[in-house]
Amino acid sequence: MKTVMTDIGPWFALILAGFLPNEIWRLAGVMLVRGLDEKSQIIIWVRAVATAMLAGVLAQLVLSSTGALALIPVSVRIGAAVLGFLAFLAARKSVFVGVLTGELAVMAGAYWFG
Amino acid sequence: MDAPPQDSPASPPLRTFVRGASAGVRSVFFYVLIGNYVGLGALSYEFGFSIWWMVASTLLVWAAPAQVILISTLPTAALVEVALAVTLSSVRFLPMVAALIPLFKAPGVRQRDLLLPMHLTAISVWVEGMRLVPQQPRGERVAFYNGLGVGLMGAAVIGSATGYVLAAQLPPLLAATLLFFTPMALLMSSARNARALLDRVAFALGLVVGPIVAWLSLGLDLMWTGLIAGTIAYLIHRWRESRQGGAA
Numbered sequence: 001m002k003t004v005m006t007d008i009g010p011w012f013a014l015i016l017a018g019f020l021p022n023e024i025w026r027l028a029g030v031m032l033v034r035g036l037d038e039k040s041q042i043i044i045w046v047r048a049v050a051t052a053m054l055a056g057v058l059a060q061l062v063l064s065s066t067g068a069l070a071l072i073p074v075s076v077r078i079g080a081a082v083l084g085f086l087a088f089l090a091a092r093k094s095v096f097v098g099v100l101t102g103e104l105a106v107m108a109g110a111y112w113f114g
Numbered sequence: 115m116d117a118p119p120q121d122s123p124a125s126p127p128l129r130t131f132v133r134g135a136s137a138g139v140r141s142v143f144f145y146v147l148i149g150n151y152v153g154l155g156a157l158s159y160e161f162g163f164s165i166w167w168m169v170a171s172t173l174l175v176w177a178a179p180a181q182v183i184l185i186s187t188l189p190t191a192a193l194v195e196v197a198l199a200v201t202l203s204s205v206r207f208l209p210m211v212a213a214l215i216p217l218f219k220a221p222g223v224r225q226r227d228l229l230l231p232m233h234l235t236a237i238s239v240w241v242e243g244m245r246l247v248p249q250q251p252r253g254e255r256v257a258f259y260n261g262l263g264v265g266l267m268g269a270a271v272i273g274s275a276t277g278y279v280l281a282a283q284l285p286p287l288l289a290a291t292l293l294f295f296t297p298m299a300l301l302m303s304s305a306r307n308a309r310a311l312l313d314r315v316a317f318a319l320g321l322v323v324g325p326i327v328a329w330l331s332l333g334l335d336l337m338w339t340g341l342i343a344g345t346i347a348y349l350i351h352r353w354r355e356s357r358q359g360g361a362a
Contacts, residue, residue, distance in 0.1 A: 010188065015174070016197060017196040018175040021200040021204060022200060022204045022207065023233065024201070026208075026235060029215065029235075030215055030228055030229075032208070032212050040216075043216050044312065045345070045348040046212045047312070048313075048348040049316075049348075050210045050340065051304070051308070051312075051316040051317050052320035052342075053337075055321045055339070056206075056321075056324035056327075057336065058304075059320070059328075060328065060335070061294075063328070069290050069293050069294065070290075071286060071290045072290055072291065077294070080298075081297065081298065084301070088301075093302075093305070096142050098302040099142060102294070103149070106291050110288075110290065110291050
C-alpha cells in the first residue's frame with residue numbers, strides 16, 4: 001500500500017481518503033430528506049441526533065488521548081473548558097469572552113503542566 | 115435594520131451572498147477557525163505536505179477532525195485504513211445536512227442548487243446557519259448560506275496558509291493549544307444557540323453519553339452518541355408536547 005501511495009501521490013490520496021469519505025455523508029444527508037418539511041417529526045428527531053453528535057465531538061476533542069491535543073494533560077483541558085464556560089456565563093453569554101478565557105486557560109495550563 | 119418582509123421581491127443573489135459572507139466574518143467562528151487552522155497548517159508542515167495540498171484539503175475535505183486524521187496518518191498508514199478512519203469521523207454530516215436541507219425548500223430551488231450548501235456544511239457553518247438561515251426570506255436562503263459558508267471557509271484557508279508558514283517558529287505545544295479553539299467555540303455557541311428545550315437536552319445528553327460510549331469502546335462512538343442521546347431528547351420533547359397539547 002505504501003508503494004502505491006507514493007506512486008499515485010498525496011493528491012490522489014487526498015481525493016480517495018479525504019474528500020470522498022467525507023462527502024458521501026453530506027450527499028446521503030441531502031438524498032435522505034428529499035421532499036421532507038422542516039417541521040416534520042423525522043427532521044426534528046434528526047436535528048436532536050445532530051445536536052447530540054455535536055456534543056459528542058466536543059467531548060471527544062476535550063477528552064481525546066490521541067492527536068496533538070494529547071500533549072496537554074486531560075485535567076488541564078477539562079479545567080480550561082469549565083473555566084471558559086463560567087466566564088461565558090459571567091459575561092452574559094458572550095461567546096467571545098468564553099472562548100478567549102478557555103483558550104488562555106489551556107495555554108497557561110499547557111505552559112505550567114504540559 | 116429591518117428584515118425584508120417575506121413577500122418582498124428577493125434581493126439579487128450576489129447581494130444576499132455578500133450579506134451571508136459578512137455574517138460569516140462577524141461570527142466568532144471566523145476567528146476560531148483561523149486559530150484552529152493555524153494549528154492544522156503547522157501540523158501539515160510537520161508531516162511534510164505542501165502548502166497547496168494543505169489549502170486544497172481545507173477546500174475539499176472541510177472538516178477539521180477528518181483533516182487531523184488525514185494529515186497525521188496518511189504518511190504512515192495504508193490508504194484504505196485512512197479512508198476508513200475519515201469515513202467514521204464524518205458520520206455527523208448526515209444528520210447535520212439532513213436537518214439543514216429542509217430549510218432551503220422554496221419554489222425554484224432545484225436539487226443541484228443544494229450541492230454547494232451541502233459541501234459547505236461543517237460544524238461551524240451549520241451552527242451559525244441553523245441560527246441565521248431561518249431569519250432569511252425563503253428565496254434568499256441558499257445564497258445567504260453559500261455566502262456564510264464561503265466566508266467561514268475563507269478564515270480556514272487564511273489559517274491553513276498562515277500556520278504552514280509559521281510552522282517552523284511555532285512550538286508543538288502552542289500548535290496543540292490552538293486546536294483547543296474548536297471545542298471551546300462549540301461549547302459556547304451551542305450553549306448560546308440552544309433556546310429550544312430539545313436542543314438543550316440533546317446537547318447535555320450528548321456530553322454525558324459521548325464519554326460513556328467511548329469508555330465502553332463499542333466502536334462508531336459518535337453514531338451511537340447521536341442516536342442514543344438524540345432519541346432520548348426527542349422522546350422527552352414529544353412527551354412535553356403531548357402534555358402541553360392536552361392542557362391547552
